[in-house]
Amino acid sequence: MSNRIDEKFAQLKAQNKKALITYIAAGDGGLDLTEKAVLEMEKNGADIIEIGVPFSDPIAEGQVIQEASLRALRDYHTTLKGVFGMVEKLRKQTDMPLLLMLYANTIFRSGTDAFFDKCREIGIDGIIVPDLPFEEHDEFQAAAERNNVYNISLVTPASTGRIEKIASAAQGFLYCVSSVGVTGMRDKFDTDFNAFFDEVKKYSKIPYCVGFGIRNGEAAQKMGSYCDGVIVGSAVVSKIGEFQQNALPEIAALCQDLRNGLDKA
Secondary structure, rough: OOOHHHHHHHHHOOOOOOOEEEEOOOOOOHHHHHHHHHHHHHHHHEEEEEOOOOOOOOOOOOOOHHHHHHHHHHOOOOOOOHHHHHHHHHHHOOOOEEEEEEEEEHHHHOOOOHHHHHHHHOOEEEEOOOOOHHHHHHHHHHHHHHHHOOOOOOOOOOOOHHHHHHHHHOOOOOEEEEEOOOOOOOOOOOOHHHHHHHHHOOOOOOOOEEEOOOHHHHHHHHHHOOOEEEEHHHHHHHHHHHHHHHOOHHHHHHHHHHHEEEEEE
């Protein structure tokens, strides 16, 4: 059974293009705004979108996404059920790959089988669980595979010695974290990207994309030169934080800038 993520990367490869993967915190500004923002990002160059399910203790996130998560829960009472409903509406309007980024406890609380059954039913193509170490992927793997949902693996510059094991078993795309720490926009990186990506390239059989810290087209061009795509989250989320219901033109302009930069990589 094919997965939209594989199909998208095959299409991009044929076009000699790199993937622009964007992230949005579901429910920040309300789920209607999230739905519109996803479609706006697709229209302006995004290829794959990660939808963040808000969580009360988002340990992998920097301040921008933490605050968005808090607003989604406190001001808009966002629930997993509500996010699922929004994805069902999106699926009537787009066939692009959609992923959920969420914490393990949210899946356990739903019941693992019920969660992945629902993902298949509404058209979720993959999940990213930042607090689930690779060694514990078996917790979800059987249910995910049965429903053709990819459990996306992450590697970081601190994964030395584990990159071979993680990369060789990864599905969909390998999420390469640009620097150790939490998400957020950065002005500079301390990582030796040549060494990091040399090792990733050696072992990865699937596309690999870099995330954490990319804020504009210039950064997308620079980071895109190392890999098959870039992942941008905080820069998108900060637009909603600042402009709320008026954020769509800002998000469109950001995606165009990112796409233009990436197309030069």
